[in-house]
Amino acid sequence: MTASQRKITIALLGKTGHGKSATGNTILRKNYFKESSNMSSCSKLVKDGENKIDGYVVTVYDTPGPYDTDENEAFMKKKAVEHCDTLMYACTNSGVNAFILVLNYSASYTEEEIKTVNMYEQIFGPDFIKNHGILVFTHGENFDEEETGNFKTWCNAQTGPMKTLIEKFQDNILLIKNKGSFDGIRATSSHDILQLCIKKKEYLKCDYDRPSCIRNRKVLSGSGSYCKIM
Secondary structure (H helix, E strand, C coil): CCCCCCEEEEEEECCCCCCHHHHHHHHHCCCCCCCCCCCCCCCCCCEEEEEEECCEEEEEEECCCCCCCCCCHHHHHHHHHHHHHHHHHHCCCCCECEEEEEEECCCCCCHHHHHHHHHHHHHHCCCHHHHHEEEEEECHHHCCHHHHCCHHHHHHCCCHHHHHHHHHHCCCEEECCCCCCCCCHHHHHHHHHHHHHHCCCCECHHHHCCHHHHHHHHHHHCCCCCCCCC
16 A cells, blocks of 8 residues: 555454444544444444544444344354445455454454354355455453463463464554553554555455456355345
């Protein structure tokens, strides 16, 4: 991304309850999104907020979390594809600078989270994490360095599926704080996230419309009638 563009577009991904909406508010340094601490889905639709920060027009899309309802898995996959279609339609002209996967660092990385990441890789393509992804761990205000060491040490100590996830994101990983004032510690978290976003390659509609991605979305939606967005 060049400085002359002066625009950053971000999509928040992940399950409800990990701090997606709070992270969106932190990035924008304003209360745009309704925050929730429970696992019932607050975001039923793709929502967006916008603010001008450090000379950039920053737009954040908060997407509904998969596996947040009592519906069956087939229904949830179909809705996830629809939500991603809505996101990419809204970003047709600008693309997405970064997809931010939001996880609570103190929560377990469950089978549902693993399925969620795998599903996003099917929808957006296997290289979307490497080229466009940022992993943000929330609840940094509860992180105890005396107990676990610094954040890099904590990341290196992870095992199993969490270790695999961290390796996928490489150096594009942050621990942030979503508590406090927007002109204090949350501004620091916002700045750190935006600095990573600026370095990312834009994910465009042509990336989303690759034949392999369309085939995957057709399978996930469970419908032979699925077609690419216009």
